[in-house]
Amino acid sequence: MIKPKQAALLSRRIGKLSLGFHAHRRYLERYGVPKALNELPDHRLIGFDRQLAYIRDILKERPDLVGIAFDFRADSNLVQLAAIRAGLGIGMCQHAIAAREPDLVEVLPGTLDIALETFVVMHENLKTVPRFRATFDALAAGIDAWIRFPRILAAPAAESGITL
Structure with a gap:
């Protein structure tokens, strides 16, 4: 997830993996859907424990995310995805993964x-x-x-059959 800097490496840039906030529809049915970024602290958030190199790069681009406190922390993206799928809270997930899982809803699209x-x-x-x-x-x-x-934009929760 970081451009290699070492000499003697053959690398191929593939492209960019887009991320969004996602939650399982059961979580959103139970706790509601945040309407703005400043409402995220009112929810259970899933995220990283340590700031790995790619996370530091993200935080440089998005200083507004620096203060987010995660309720469930794991450095493994697979563990974070499992927590999102289990309905433990809202976390960051690749759009391509969420597009393949009908129970994952993008929160605050874009x-x-x-x-x-x-x-x-x-x-x-x-x-x-x-x-x-x-x-x-x-x-x-x-x-x-x-x-x-192709990125399939998740319909806003209200249009996804989630009742609040």
Whole structure:
């Protein structure tokens, strides 16, 4: 999620993974839907425990997110996604993942507006080794296809059958 800076690396920039705030519809039915960013502290929030390099980059672009206090913290994006799917609160999720899951609803659509640069990287000495080259090319093609998956904007909660 960060452009490689080391020499002797072969890298391919794939594109950007867009993120949004998402919650399971059960959570929103129970606790309501925030109408503005300043209402997020009134909700259970899911997020990171430590500021990894890509998170520091996000916070430089979005200083308004620096003070968000998370109720459920994990450095694993998979654990955060599992918590969102379980209805524990509102968290950041890739639009491409949420678009494939009808029970995940985007909260405050367009408010987060973050996209993570994505690269596939390997050491330049491996580019002529067939199995490494095949893996590199397959990863690049697969991630590229994932990113290009058309973003399906989640309907606002009121239009998604969530009653408050």
